[in-house]
Amino acid sequence: MKKTLNIGLLGFGAMGKTHAFSVASLPFYFEGLDFSAKYAAVCTSRIETAKSASEKYSLGYATDKEDDIICDNAIDVVDICTPNINHYETAKKAILAGKHVLCEKPLAVTAAQAAELEGLAADAFAKNGQVCGIVFNNRHLAAIRRAKEIIDEGKLGRILTFDFRYYHNSCIDPERTVGWKQDKDICGAGTLFDLGSHIVDLCRYLCGEFDEVYAKEQIAFPEHKRADGSLWQTNADEAVYMTATLKCGAVGSLVASKITVGENDGLTFSVYGTDGAIKFDLMEPDWLHFYDANAVGGNYGGYKGFTKIECVGRYPAPSGKFPSPKAPNGWLRGHIESMYAYLSAVSEGREASPSFADGARVQEVLEAAQKSHLCGKAVKIR
Ligand SMILES: NC(=O)c1ccc[n+]([C@@H]2O[C@H](COP(=O)([O-])OP(=O)(O)OC[C@H]3O[C@@H](n4cnc5c(N)ncnc54)[C@H](O)[C@@H]3O)[C@@H](O)[C@H]2O)c1
Incomplete structure (x- = not known):
């Protein structure tokens, strides 16, 4: 049976939409995909925009509280597409809640924050097989x-x-x-x-x-x-x-x-x-x-x-x-390949490339x- 990865999407601006498009495209682009992936929830800063994104693109339930997604046992992957200042706190919370985490660039807003996330991601992979990746789509x-x-x-x-x-x-x-x-x-x-x-x-x-x-x-x-x-x-x-x-x-x-x-x-x-x-x-x-x-x-x-x-x-x-x-x-093809590279790493229990360590070096x-x-x-x- 194919493994299904349930993803919670945080942010539905330009990048949230790009990620949603990429996930929906995977079965078309990749022959014999041995996992399936779908968005099970979407969070934006206003409940109306979350609801409209969810209805229009079938992204699961809508919320304006990221903790609803981060604490949801049915969510495997937290996908962070919010403004830069949010990345550190959200990624940290999601890792500590046991999620796999995909984060848009830049990983954080300071090198110290990025280094802390790198360490948390390495521990989470070693202990629980949680896979953390960053989007450097090019x-x-x-x-x-x-x-x-x-x-x-x-x-x-x-x-x-x-x-x-x-x-x-x-x-x-x-x-x-x-x-x-x-x-x-x-x-x-x-x-x-x-x-x-x-x-x-x-x-x-x-x-x-x-x-x-x-x-x-x-x-x-x-x-x-x-x-x-x-x-x-x-x-x-x-x-x-x-x-x-x-x-x-x-x-x-x-x-x-x-x-x-x-x-x-x-x-x-x-x-x-x-x-x-x-x-x-x-x-x-x-x-x-x-x-x-x-x-x-x-x-x-x-x-x-x-x-x-x-x-x-x-x-x-x-x-x-x-x-x-x-x-x-x-440009979208790079994002589709990027999404595949990350989700196939999650599905196979491999470390992602690019990883949080790459994000921290940048x-x-x-x-x-x-x-x-x-x-x-x-x-x-x-
Ligand atoms: N890899 C790329 O090609 C690429 C391109 C553009 C942007 N980005 C990155 O993607 C991230 C998002 O950029 P964007 O252009 O999509 O921004 P955007 O302004 O278009 O969208 C931001 C979204 O985040 C939501 N949001 C804001 N605060 C939130 C919160 N606290 N909780 C939940 N949702 C919240 C907003 O409602 C909105 O839906 C940024 O970090 C940016 O650097 C990457």
Whole structure:
């Protein structure tokens, strides 16, 4: 008999909806799925929004009290899609209540909180087999998985330098009303946590652990309006510029910005080694560009030059059959693969990847960047 995982969803904004879509999609995307998963409850800050989400998307019972879900014996997995400031308390409570926990990024708002969650998650896995995972969805795109394979095969040689960027344009309009992502009391940090967490994770995942970071934050539009028309003095960074040194000696840059006009979901990166290079652009997620420095040159270039690898939907089994592997990917595909990676780990009793430990390492780098901005010097990461 197939195991059914009952999930309690906390938060039904952009990410709650994305997770609900991903869980509903699993049987279509993964052949012979040996578990089933469904949302058995949904919690938002207002009971009306919870009820409407539950009715519209069949998410089980509705509540505006997260403890109803955390203390419910019928719930196996607590899925945290609430604003950043809530993650630590909620994840801690859910782990201590014996749940498996999936948490959106960033894991917490301080490195100390993230380290505590990492420890609790490790104990809970060792004692009770509870599986805790964090959502770094971009890791699960086909082209990024291929990038990881190429780097792990040694095809780039020694990594010398890198350049990770995540650009949005959402802070560029001073007339646009602010939400919690511009309020430091709720988000903990602005673009650094929101987009910066993704690129710090990818850099670490592909190139290795961070050693030191120097960072400068920017607020270009200090005044915004709140939804009620009152004036809001922005206290969360709109852009952050980092120079980082990794333990392997590579030095490079990471820039996260929401004041880059014309950008949509502009996540790009390049990694350069002694023997090759890779480049990726989220707006064209089907392709990974690979340069082999050992390819033979010659007239008209011989075989030298960047190769465009057709990663498209060529995922290994049990994924990759639907839609046809030649069909292009989108941002949602990364979230569907991310959800599968986490829930299959729960179903099989394996540790999740990315884990709370990954979330905690990323949080250390983010906090070092905040400290660096304040002191004007590079900050070492333990
Ligand atoms: N991985 C990604 O691609 C990605 C993208 C965007 C956001 N995120 C992360 O997802 C999280 C949620 O972001 P979002 O954009 O969905 O936010 P959102 O503002 O769209 O939705 C937040 C939801 O949380 C609910 N909520 C707020 N406080 C609550 C509480 N105390 N108890 C229960 N529910 C509560 C709100 O009612 C709302 O439904 C954030 O941590 C963010 O960093 C991840």
